[in-house]
Each structure stands twice: as structure tokens, then as C-alpha cells.
Amino acid sequence: MDNSHRYDVAVIGAGSAGLQAAQTLGRMHQSAIVISTDHYRNDPTGHMHNFLGHDGAPPAELRLAARKDAEAYDDVRFLDTTGAGVTRISGELGAFVLEIEGEPTVHARRVLLATGVRDTLPDVPGVAENFGDLVAHCPFCHGHEYAGTPIGILGAGAHVGAMASMLQPLSADRVVLTHGETPDEATRALLDRLGATVVTDPVAAVRRAEDRLVVTLADGTELTLGGMIVKTDWRQAAPFAEQLDLELSEVGAVVVDAFGRTSLPGVYAAGDLAQGPGLPMPMASVLVAASAGMMAAAACVQDAALARIA
Numbered sequence: 001m002d003n004s005h006r007y008d009v010a011v012i013g014a015g016s017a018g019l020q021a022a023q024t025l026g027r028m029h030q031s032a033i034v035i036s037t038d039h040y041r042n043d044p045t046g047h048m049h050n051f052l053g054h055d056g057a058p059p060a061e062l063r064l065a066a067r068k069d070a071e072a073y074d075d076v077r078f079l080d081t082t083g084a085g086v087t088r089i090s091g092e093l094g095a096f097v098l099e100i101e102g103e104p105t106v107h108a109r110r111v112l113l114a115t116g117v118r119d120t121l122p123d124v125p126g127v128a129e130n131f132g133d134l135v136a137h138c139p140f141c142h143g144h145e146y147a148g149t150p151i152g153i154l155g156a157g158a159h160v161g162a163m164a165s166m167l168q169p170l171s172a173d174r175v176v177l178t179h180g181e182t183p184d185e186a187t188r189a190l191l192d193r194l195g196a197t198v199v200t201d202p203v204a205a206v207r208r209a210e211d212r213l214v215v216t217l218a219d220g221t222e223l224t225l226g227g228m229i230v231k232t233d234w235r236q237a238a239p240f241a242e243q244l245d246l247e248l249s250e251v252g253a254v255v256v257d258a259f260g261r262t263s264l265p266g267v268y269a270a271g272d273l274a275q276g277p278g279l280p281m282p283m284a285s286v287l288v289a290a291s292a293g294m295m296a297a298a299a300c301v302q303d304a305a306l307a308r309i310a
């Protein structure tokens with residue numbers, strides 16, 4: 001790699017946000033480098049839903065097609081790293097420096113963060129093995145596949161009431177598994193009103209049996225479900241928000257304006273790691289991430305153009 005080259009934009013991440021950003025930058029003849037590791041949030045699942053024209057397709061298939069699209073533009077270059085990827089970003093608008101494990105340093109005028117988030121799953125045996133299939137965190141992504149069957153909802157917080165309500169049109173039979181916890185009175189009353197069953201015994205394990213999920217409770221009782229919704233704890237996949245002292249939202253997402261600009265001039269963010277105006281949390285989906293990638297790339301192009309005529 002030519003160490004002296006300064007790219008217009010360094011895109012970090014090649015999920016749907018980064019790949020769409022790359023295509024937009026390529027079409028506007030911005031020299032862009034797209035740096036990634038090979039880990040994506042939806043790695044655990046073989047099917048991607050709720051994406052126009054690709055409903056049910058493998059996520060890797062979409063990424064491959066999107067990458068080919070972006071590679072067709074002369075100004076876009078991909079750097080696939082095998083280690084930790086980008087480890088440090090420093091500098092300022094016009095002169096950012098990216099340190100990358102095992103690779104020469106990259107210089108860029110602007111940086112577009114598309115590094116996504118990492119999930120931590122509830123510590124119940126069998127949940128990780130079935131995550132992305134019979135266990136899921138997102139009803140929009142997986143709920144339809146559980147429709148008409150008993151659907152489990154793991155947890156006892158206020159969110160389980162909202163989830164039981166959201167899933168009502170998909171199944172009359174919703175089972176809230178509080179895993180040994182006691183929901184507060186308001187949540188309990190809401191679940192009763194919604195006709196959800198509440199099981200308070202701890203969950204010992206879950207396992208697949210053909211196309212169903214069998215839940216074993218601590219006393220040995222078994223329940224058979226069509227699927228189970230869990231809440232994951234997520235955090236930024238990369239350390240850049242901290243390194244660059246970017247403003248974070250209450251839930252730990254990078255705060256961006258409608259165009260994906262962060263609190264630091266020259267740094268943009270798109271995809272699951274970022275939260276736009278008026279939203280309570282990042283709207284985590286492949287389509288929303290791609291759209292945000294396009295917006296942030298467009299902002300890079302526009303901000304550079306305006307700077308040239310200022």
C-alpha cells in the first residue's frame with residue numbers, strides 16, 4: 001500500500017452500512033478505502049428478512065453482491081484485515097490517521113464509522129446455539145417465522161409487555177418466561193390483559209427438536225415453542241467512539257444528525273452503532289443501515305464540496 005496516499009474517506013466496516021457508503025462514494029469519484037474484519041452482527045443467521053427484493057436471502061449473498069457493485073468503481077479500494085482491524089483513529093478533519101493491526105497506517109480526510117455492534121446473549125444454555133433461528137432478538141426479523149405457534153418471550157422487565165403486545169397479531173399463544181424473576185405489578189397486569197401466559201420458574205436450558213424449541217424449566221417441566229424472543233445487551237463493536245470522544249446516546253449509540261454527522265467534524269457514522277434524531281435507539285436492520293450508509297456518504301461528498309467553495 002502507498003503510505004503517503006490520503007483518501008477522501010476511510011470507511012470502517014463492510015456490512016450493509018459500509019458497503020452502501022462505498023458505492024455512493026465511488027459513484028461520486030471520492031477516493032475511498034473500506035477497511036473491515038470479517039465479522040458481522042447477523043453472522044449467527046442464515047436468512048435475512050424484511051429487505052426489499054431479498055426477503056429470506058442469506059446475508060452473505062447480499063454483501064457479496066454489494067461488494068461487487070462497489071468494487072466496480074475505480075476510486076473504491078477494499079482492505080480486508082485478518083486481525084483486529086483498525087485499532088486506533090487520531091487526527092482531525094482533513095488529516096485523520098488510522099492504525100490497523102498488521103497493516104500500514106492509512107490517512108484520510110474524513111472517516112465514516114460503520115463498525116456495528118456486538119451482542120451479549122442471556123446466559124441460558126442453548127440460547128447461543130439457536131440464536132438467529134429458533135431464538136431471536138428482533139420480531140421484525142424472525143417473528144413471522146414463529147407465527148401461529150407458542151412464542152416465548154424471555155425476561156421480566158417492562159419490555160416484555162410491549163413485546164407480548166407486538167406479537168399478539170402473530171400468535172394468540174405467547175409465553176413470558178421470567179427466568180426466576182418477578183415482573184412488577186404493572187407489567188404483570190399488562191401481560192394478563194394481553195392474554196400472555198407467565199412462567200416464573202428459572203429456565204434450565206433450551207434445545208432444538210426438529211423445527212421447534214424445547215424449553216426445560218428448573219423443575220424438569222418441558223414446554224415446546226415455535227420460537228423465543230430474547231433481549232440482548234449490545235455494545236459498540238469498535239473503540240472509536242471512546243477514542244474520539246464522540247457524543248453517545250443514553251443507550252450507548254453514537255449520536256448523529258439526519259445526515260450521519262457525529263459530534264466531531266469529519267467523522268460520520270452509519271448503521272447499528274449510530275442513533276439519529278428523534279429515535280429512542282438505533283433502528284437496527286440491514287435496510288436502515290444501508291440507507292444510513294448512503295446518507296452519511298452523501299454528507300461526506302456534500303461537506304467536501306461545500307468546503308471547496310467556502
Ligand SMILES: Cc1cc2nc3c(=O)[nH]c(=O)nc-3n(C[C@H](O)[C@H](O)[C@H](O)COP(=O)(O)OP(=O)(O)OC[C@H]3O[C@@H](n4cnc5c(N)ncnc54)[C@H](O)[C@@H]3O)c2cc1C
Pocket residue numbers: 012013014015016017018035036037038039040041042043044045047048049050051084085086087114115116117119131132138140141142237238239270271272273283284285286287289
Ligand atoms: C441474529 C440476527 C439476525 C438478524 N436478522 C436480521 C434480518 O433478518 N433483517 C434485518 O434487516 N436485520 C437483521 N439483523 C440486524 C442486522 O444484522 C444489522 O442491522 C446489520 O447487520 C447492521 O449493519 P452494519 O453495517 O451496521 O453492521 P455489521 O453488518 O455488523 O458490519 C460491521 C462491520 O464493521 C467491521 N468492523 C467492526 N470493527 C472493526 C474494526 N475495528 N476494524 C475494521 N472493521 C471493523 C466488521 O468487520 C463489519 O464489516 C439481525 C441481527 C442479528 C443479531
